Amino acid sequence: MSYLASTDPEVANLLQQELERQQSGLELIPSENIVSEAVLEALGSIGTNKYSEGYPCKRYYGGNAIIDKIESLAITRAKQLFGCDHVNIQPYSGSPANQAVYFALLNPGEKVLGMSLPFGGHLTHGWKVNFSAKYYVSVQYPTGKDGYLDYDDIARIAKEEQPKMIICGATAYPRVIDFQKFREIADSIGAYLVADIAHIAGLVASGVHPSPIPFADVVTTTLHKTLRGPRGAMIMCKAELAEKIDKAVFPGLQGGPHNHVTAAAATTFLEAMQPSFKEYAAQIVKNAQSLALELLAHDFTLVTGGTDNHLLLIDLTNKGIPGKVGEAVLDEVGLTVNKNMVPFDPRSAFDPSGIRLGTPSMTTRGLKEEEMKIVGQVIARAIAHHDNDEVKKECRQHILDLCKRFPIYTTLSYNK
Numbered sequence: 001m002s003y004l005a006s007t008d009p010e011v012a013n014l015l016q017q018e019l020e021r022q023q024s025g026l027e028l029i030p031s032e033n034i035v036s037e038a039v040l041e042a043l044g045s046i047g048t049n050k051y052s053e054g055y056p057c058k059r060y061y062g063g064n065a066i067i068d069k070i071e072s073l074a075i076t077r078a079k080q081l082f083g084c085d086h087v088n089i090q091p092y093s094g095s096p097a098n099q100a101v102y103f104a105l106l107n108p109g110e111k112v113l114g115m116s117l118p119f120g121g122h123l124t125h126g127w128k129v130n131f132s133a134k135y136y137v138s139v140q141y142p143t144g145k146d147g148y149l150d151y152d153d154i155a156r157i158a159k160e161e162q163p164k165m166i167i168c169g170a171t172a173y174p175r176v177i178d179f180q181k182f183r184e185i186a187d188s189i190g191a192y193l194v195a196d197i198a199h200i201a202g203l204v205a206s207g208v209h210p211s212p213i214p215f216a217d218v219v220t221t222t223l224h225k226t227l228r229g230p231r232g233a234m235i236m237c238k239a240e241l242a243e244k245i246d247k248a249v250f251p252g253l254q255g256g257p258h259n260h261v262t263a264a265a266a267t268t269f270l271e272a273m274q275p276s277f278k279e280y281a282a283q284i285v286k287n288a289q290s291l292a293l294e295l296l297a298h299d300f301t302l303v304t305g306g307t308d309n310h311l312l313l314i315d316l317t318n319k320g321i322p323g324k325v326g327e328a329v330l331d332e333v334g335l336t337v338n339k340n341m342v343p344f345d346p347r348s349a350f351d352p353s354g355i356r357l358g359t360p361s362m363t364t365r366g367l368k369e370e371e372m373k374i375v376g377q378v379i380a381r382a383i384a385h386h387d388n389d390e391v392k393k394e395c396r397q398h399i400l401d402l403c404k405r406f407p408i409y410t411t412l413s414y415n416k
């Protein structure tokens, strides 16, 4: 019997149920992925036992000789993978990483310009309920009517508002982001440029999406989205900002780093350097485009009409149901998606018009263009017959069949 099952059968059983949920449904939430067994092993390691406040070879606790090597290895690999000057691998997650950047570059009350959340930006880019709008003055840019970033409009807002920092990057934007244009806008007013590539890091690392490293002063990313690593984050920056960034993370905001996550991050970077990961990243985009074509063929409305990356935004208005019904119906058939606002959404954040879906997890399972057509057809049928239990049962069976053909974690078990 596993240690967990014998010590705590209650948690073991719940984890087993979650494992079976992940195995028997397709995950279409674009910010999620399925890490390798190797990453899981590093994440579940004894790194968690150690306190290591400080940075490699500059710690406030003894016994860190080996942890220093683990953190240095993660940093060396991250630098190689992204081609950046400096890396801080300690932020606990994406939001704290962004908070550290604000703390490093701005004084409270100074102005920041970020993408508006209802148009695809992240909470931490200056949305009203978040620290980034409460402790700083926040100005937000929308997309154009067509759903694309409108760089002329962003330049106009920047000139009018004179923010000290501009954040680009998104959480629900299906197209390529032009980091060079953002650099030009930032330079025109002498602002810092921060690129948050949380969603697209795996695509950037593989050259499937252009890199912001040559253009941005600071680049933040999570590790657990397209990069396919543990929940965590890192900050990359130019050498001249390294000290400010490091001091903001520790001792500015955090205590000890999560060394088990750092170990898993190092393994993630090694995996991401392999040729097979480049193929994976390219396949993510091919799959998203194949799914987009199938959905368009079934008269779905896609924001911007398609995708360049790993995600799609569907406006369900013409299908006669709101996003939350779409989310619930697809959940019933074994497809996990999330309801999402679309640009200029007449509905609310709690009850938006659209759903957001992506291909990183399905691509990790090995599904390709052919299977995306099946998934697209299942989505179309389930949505069209959302009140027909017979049809939904058939759809559920199609998804179960796909899950059996592309299994995950075949040797893993928590309750035995």
Ligand SMILES: *Cc1c(COP(=O)(O)O)cnc(C)c1O
Pocket (backbone or CB within 6 Å): 031, 093, 094, 095, 096, 098, 121, 122, 124, 169, 170, 171, 196, 197, 198, 199, 222, 232, 233
């Ligand atoms: C996911 C995301 C984050 C936040 O990451 P958490 O780990 O959830 O805190 C930050 N920025 C963007 C653009 C994201 O998509």
